[in-house]
Amino acid sequence: MTSGEPSEEALARAMGMSPRTLQRRLGDLGLTYKGVLEKTRYDLALRYLDDPTKSVTDVTFLLGFSEQSAFTRAFKRWNGSAPTASLTCRRRGGHIERWLMLRWRPVCCSIWRSSCAPDSR
Secondary structure, eight states, rough: TTTTTHHHHHHHHHHHOHHHHHHHHHHHHOHHHHHHHHHHHHHHHHHHHOOOTHHHHHHHHTTEEEEEHHHHHHHHHSSOHHHHHHHHHHHTTOEEEETGGGGGGEHHHHHSSSSOOOOOO
16 A cells, blocks of 8 residues: 555455446445445554554555655544554553444543553453
Protein backbone atom coordinates (compact mmCIF):
# COMPACT_ATOMS: atom_id res chain seq x y z
CA MET A 1 0.00 0.00 0.00
CA THR A 2 3.02 2.27 0.10
CA SER A 3 2.23 3.46 -3.41
CA GLY A 4 -1.24 4.64 -2.43
CA GLU A 5 -4.69 3.15 -2.23
CA PRO A 6 -5.07 0.14 -4.53
CA SER A 7 -8.01 0.48 -6.88
CA GLU A 8 -10.87 -1.97 -6.98
CA GLU A 9 -10.22 -2.47 -10.68
CA ALA A 10 -6.54 -3.30 -10.11
CA LEU A 11 -7.44 -5.80 -7.39
CA ALA A 12 -10.07 -7.46 -9.59
CA ARG A 13 -7.56 -7.69 -12.45
CA ALA A 14 -4.92 -9.21 -10.14
CA MET A 15 -7.51 -11.79 -9.02
CA GLY A 16 -8.43 -12.60 -12.62
CA MET A 17 -11.99 -11.30 -12.51
CA SER A 18 -13.98 -8.29 -13.54
CA PRO A 19 -14.64 -5.47 -11.06
CA ARG A 20 -18.34 -6.38 -11.10
CA THR A 21 -17.57 -10.03 -10.23
CA LEU A 22 -15.39 -8.86 -7.35
CA GLN A 23 -18.21 -6.59 -6.12
CA ARG A 24 -20.72 -9.42 -6.39
CA ARG A 25 -18.51 -11.90 -4.52
CA LEU A 26 -17.77 -9.40 -1.76
CA GLY A 27 -21.48 -8.59 -1.59
CA ASP A 28 -22.28 -12.28 -1.15
CA LEU A 29 -20.13 -12.15 2.00
CA GLY A 30 -21.75 -8.92 3.18
CA LEU A 31 -18.60 -6.93 2.42
CA THR A 32 -17.59 -4.00 0.26
CA TYR A 33 -14.25 -3.17 -1.30
CA LYS A 34 -13.95 0.05 0.74
CA GLY A 35 -14.84 -1.82 3.94
CA VAL A 36 -12.23 -4.52 3.32
CA LEU A 37 -9.63 -1.86 2.47
CA GLU A 38 -10.40 0.09 5.69
CA LYS A 39 -10.26 -3.07 7.83
CA THR A 40 -6.98 -4.13 6.22
CA ARG A 41 -5.44 -0.71 6.77
CA TYR A 42 -6.57 -0.71 10.39
CA ASP A 43 -5.21 -4.21 11.07
CA LEU A 44 -1.90 -3.27 9.44
CA ALA A 45 -1.79 -0.01 11.41
CA LEU A 46 -2.10 -1.93 14.69
CA ARG A 47 0.58 -4.40 13.61
CA TYR A 48 2.94 -1.62 12.54
CA LEU A 49 2.32 0.39 15.72
CA ASP A 50 3.32 -2.68 17.75
CA ASP A 51 6.75 -2.56 16.09
CA PRO A 52 9.01 -0.36 18.25
CA THR A 53 11.18 0.42 15.22
CA LYS A 54 8.33 2.17 13.40
CA SER A 55 7.16 5.72 14.06
CA VAL A 56 3.69 7.07 13.31
CA THR A 57 5.21 8.77 10.27
CA ASP A 58 6.55 5.41 9.04
CA VAL A 59 3.13 3.82 9.51
CA THR A 60 1.46 6.70 7.66
CA PHE A 61 3.45 6.07 4.51
CA LEU A 62 3.47 2.26 4.79
CA LEU A 63 -0.33 2.38 4.65
CA GLY A 64 -0.34 4.65 1.61
CA PHE A 65 -1.57 7.86 3.25
CA SER A 66 -0.14 11.00 1.68
CA GLU A 67 0.00 12.93 4.97
CA GLN A 68 0.15 12.07 8.65
CA SER A 69 -2.98 14.16 9.30
CA ALA A 70 -4.98 11.93 6.91
CA PHE A 71 -3.75 8.81 8.73
CA THR A 72 -4.54 10.36 12.13
CA ARG A 73 -8.10 11.18 11.04
CA ALA A 74 -8.62 7.65 9.70
CA PHE A 75 -7.15 6.06 12.84
CA LYS A 76 -9.42 8.18 15.06
CA ARG A 77 -12.39 7.03 12.98
CA TRP A 78 -11.34 3.37 13.36
CA ASN A 79 -10.18 3.40 16.96
CA GLY A 80 -11.64 6.41 18.71
CA SER A 81 -8.22 7.76 19.66
CA ALA A 82 -5.16 9.17 17.92
CA PRO A 83 -2.46 6.75 16.77
CA THR A 84 0.03 8.29 19.22
CA ALA A 85 -2.31 7.48 22.14
CA SER A 86 -2.74 3.91 20.92
CA LEU A 87 1.00 3.62 20.34
CA THR A 88 1.78 4.77 23.88
CA CYS A 89 -0.82 2.45 25.37
CA ARG A 90 0.30 -0.59 23.38
CA ARG A 91 4.01 -0.04 23.98
CA ARG A 92 3.46 0.29 27.75
CA GLY A 93 1.88 -3.13 27.86
CA GLY A 94 -1.70 -2.04 27.42
CA HIS A 95 -4.09 -3.89 25.20
CA ILE A 96 -6.89 -3.34 22.77
CA GLU A 97 -10.29 -4.51 23.90
CA ARG A 98 -12.92 -5.29 21.33
CA TRP A 99 -15.68 -3.92 23.52
CA LEU A 100 -17.47 -2.10 20.78
CA MET A 101 -18.06 -4.67 18.08
CA LEU A 102 -20.22 -2.33 16.02
CA ARG A 103 -18.13 -1.47 12.98
CA TRP A 104 -15.20 -3.51 14.44
CA ARG A 105 -14.30 -0.51 16.56
CA PRO A 106 -11.84 -1.47 19.31
CA VAL A 107 -11.22 0.78 22.27
CA CYS A 108 -7.78 1.29 23.78
CA CYS A 109 -7.48 0.75 27.50
CA SER A 110 -6.24 4.31 27.93
CA ILE A 111 -9.69 5.65 27.12
CA TRP A 112 -11.23 3.77 30.05
CA ARG A 113 -8.40 3.66 32.57
CA SER A 114 -6.11 6.29 33.95
CA SER A 115 -3.01 4.23 33.18
CA CYS A 116 -2.12 1.79 30.47
CA ALA A 117 -1.05 -0.96 32.83
CA PRO A 118 -1.65 -4.47 31.57
CA ASP A 119 -4.95 -5.97 32.57
CA SER A 120 -4.74 -8.16 35.66
CA ARG A 121 -6.89 -10.91 34.14
